[in-house]
Amino acid sequence: QVQLQESGPGLVKPSQTLSLICTVSGGSISGGNYYWSWIRQPAGKELEWIGRIYTSGRTNYNPSLKSRVTISVDTSKNQFSLKLSSVTAADTAVYFCARENPSHDTTIDSWGQGTLVTVSS
Amino acid sequence: EIVMTQSPATLSVSLGERATLSCRASQSVSSNLAWYQQRPGQGPRLLIYGASTRATGIPARFSGSGSGTEFTLTISSLQSEDFAVYYCQQYINWRTFGGGTKVEIK
Numbered sequence: 582q583v584q585l586q587e588s589g590p591g592l593v594k595p596s597q598t599l600s601l602i603c604t605v606s607g608g609s610i611s612g613g614n615y616y617w618s619w620i621r622q623p624a625g626k627e628l629e630w631i632g633r634i635y636t637s638g639r640t641n642y643n644p645s646l647k648s649r650v651t652i653s654v655d656t657s658k659n660q661f662s663l664k665l666s667s668v669t670a671a672d673t674a675v676y677f678c679a680r681e682n683p684s685h686d687t688t689i690d691s692w693g694q695g696t697l698v699t700v701s702s
Numbered sequence: 703e704i705v706m707t708q709s710p711a712t713l714s715v716s717l718g719e720r721a722t723l724s725c726r727a728s729q730s731v732s733s734n735l736a737w738y739q740q741r742p743g744q745g746p747r748l749l750i751y752g753a754s755t756r757a758t759g760i761p762a763r764f765s766g767s768g769s770g771t772e773f774t775l776t777i778s779s780l781q782s783e784d785f786a787v788y789y790c791q792q793y794i795n796w797r798t799f800g801g802g803t804k805v806e807i808k
Contacts, residue, residue: 627706628746628789630797643796645703677745685751688736688793690758692745 583608585678585693593672594698599665603678610659611636615679617661618689619652621674629674633681634661668700683685704728704792708800714808719776723803725790730770734794737766737775740802741786749788750775780805 589601603617610617618633632642634652642650646665654661665672676698680691705728715721725735733753738746748757750766753773763778777784785807790800 612763627721628799630799641796658796679745685748686734686736686758688748688751688757688791689738689746690748692747694743695745 583691585680585691587676587678587696589695589696589698591697591699593668593698594702595669596667599663599668599672599698599700600696601663601676601678601696601698603661603663605659605661605680609656609701610654610661611656614683616683616687617649617652617654618679618681620677620679620689620692621672622677622695623671628677631642631665631676649662655662670700672698673700674698703732704795704798705741706790706792706798706800707788708788708803711801712804712806714806715780716808717782718779721780721784721805723777723788723805724771725768725775726794727771727773727792727802731792731794733769735766735768735773736791736793737764738789739784739786739789740789746789764766777805782788 584606593599596682616633619631634640648664651664675695677695678693679689682690707726709724733795735753738747754766765776787802
């Protein structure tokens with residue numbers, strides 16, 4: 582069974598770039614027709630889909646975040662990553678990496694535990 | 703953006719009772735609707751996709767119904783492990799989630 586684990590700094594200064602990595606274990610990130618996604622959840626608020634990447638490198642981003650987001654994949658390390666630029670306090674959230682499975686209508690069938698990122702000086 | 707609205711925000715239910723959770727979309731999402739369960743400190747778990755198809759390994763006490771803009775998740779007989787927060791999500795137009803319904807012990 583695939584497992585996902587987020588890693589990265591827990592504290593980022595305003596105006597800087599938030600960078601997170603998701604390590605995939607229990608299966609190859611290149612195997613299967615999966616999308617690899619990032620979702621975030623500010624405290625007490627709903628989940629927000631950030632974007633996703635296909636193993637070919639094709640990406641889709643939430644239009645509201647598109648100008649600041651970059652998602653990339655490193656198949657040699659079985660990892661994918663998130664970069665969010667020009668962060669503000671509004672970007673403080675728990676960030677989840679996840680897998681979208683076309684066999685399940687591309688719904689999210691596997692999630693990481695999540696990692697809290699706080700934006701503060 | 704399609705806005706998803708869940709009700710109620712909190713549902714108090716006794717063990718063994720039935721729970722009915724609602725989700726409304728601001729425009730039609732056809733059957734492109736999923737339900738997730740989230741326990742404290744964990745990532746969400748897929749329960750239902752296609753509005754009514756149970757995901758792999760999900761017990762039969764979970765069922766989903768609806769299409770268009772109105773959807774329901776029913777838990778037929780609540781078990782202790784079912785007390786959690788439940789989210790609906792549309793995936794016809796990118797992905798947006800509802801605000802969640804917390805199912806708590808009465």
